Amino acid sequence: MYLGIDDTDSREGMCTTFVGLKAIMRIIELGYDIIGYPRLVRLNPNIPWKTRGNGSVVIRFGYGSGERIKIGEMEGEEIYGYAREKKGKIHLSLDALIDILEKYFVIADENTNPGIVLTERKFPESLYWRAVRGLIEIEEIEELLRNEGAEYRKYKLGRGIIGATAGIAWRAKKKTYELLTYVPEEKFNSERFVDERSVIEMDRAIKSTFDNYDYENRYIAIMPNSKTPVLYGIRGSDPRDLIKAKSMVKGSEFNAFLIYETNQGTDDHLQRKKIKDIHSYESVILRGKVIERPIRIEGGHVIFKISDGTGSVECAAYEPTKGFRDVVMALYPGDEIEVYGGIRKDRFTVNIEKIRVIKTEEIMVKVENPTCPKCGRKMESIGKGKGYRCRKCGIKVGEEAAKYEELKRIKPGYYEVPVIARRHLAKPVKLIMENVF
C-alpha cells in the first residue's frame, strides 16, 4: 500500500514531513510495517500556488520481510523500514488514519489545500515527470484515481491529491536523503537554536552531506526559516552517514527524527530545450551564446541575454543569489554557456540556478593610450572608435595603436547560486563533480 500526502502545510508553519511521521507511527500501531524509507518528493518549483517547498510525502507499508533498516526514532522508540514487502491482504482504509493526519493540516491558510491518496497499485511513472516538470490538472488526477480504485480525500480545493499521486508515481531512479529532526509538540512555537560551529564541523567531517551551511553568507541552511516542527534537516547521498551527522549537530532538544528518501538535488525538474520551445513555469537547460552584456537593474538583479539560433531569452540572477551575481557579471557577448533554471512568467526570464561556462571569448581591453610617434607624449582619444591625436603635433593614429591586454576571463566549469538561494531540486555542483548519479 502507498499513502501519499500533500499540501498540508503553510508558509507560516507545520510541515508535511511531520504529518508523515505521525502517519508512520499510526501505521505501525495498526500492526503494519514500513517498507523502505518514506519518501519526500519535490514537484515543479515554479508553480504559482505552491505552499512552501511543493513537496509530497509517500509512505509504503504492508508486511515487511528481509533486512530491517533504521529509518527514524520517536520518543526513544526506533522506527524501521523493511527491505521488501511480502504478500498479505491489507485491511486498511483512510478512516483509520484520517484523524491523525487532519490534526496537523493548516486548513486555515488559504493556500493550503490538502489531499491524501491511498492505493495498492503504483501509478505510471510518467505522472511524476509531468508533475515535476509541468502542470497536471486536478480533474485528470481524480479520473485516474477513480479508474485505479484508489481511495482519496480532498480538503478545500484538494490540490494536494496531485502531488500525492505524482509522489507515489516517483521511481527514485536518482535520489538523495534527508534526515529531519522534530521538536516536541509543546515546543512547536518556541524559539530554538542550532549551534553554527557544530554545523560547520559536521559539514566538513561528513563528506556525503550537502547544502548544510552557506560559508559566503554565514547562513545555517539546515534550519528552516519559519517555525515548523522541524528543528533541522540534513541532506546527503548516504543515509547511514546522516545518522552520524545528526550526532554532531548541537542545538535545541528534539524528540524524533526521520530519514526521507527524496528527489532533492537530482535536477529532475530540468529539461534540455531550444529557446523557441520554452514556456513559463518550466525548468530548463539552455545552451547558447551570451548576446548582451549583463547589467545590474533596480533591486540589484543581474540580467543578460542568450541566443541559441532558434531564439533569444533573458536570464536573471536575482538579488537573493547574492555573490553569484558577480559570477554572472563576468560574462561577455560571445561566451558559450549552459543556463539551468526555471522560467518566470511576470518578466519572461530564466531564473538561474546554475550555469556552465563552456567557452569564453577572448576579450582585449585597452590599458593605455598610444604615445605620439613624433614627440613621445601620451595621445588623447578623439572619440569612441575614432582614434587618437597628439595635442602638440596634431598627429592622428587609429584605435589599434593603443596598448591592449587580454582580459582574464572566467574559467570554464559550473557555477551555482549560493546555498542560501538553493532550490530543493537543484543538483549541487558538488554532486555533479562526485558523479553520485
Ligand SMILES: [Zn+2]
Ligand atoms: Zn606629438
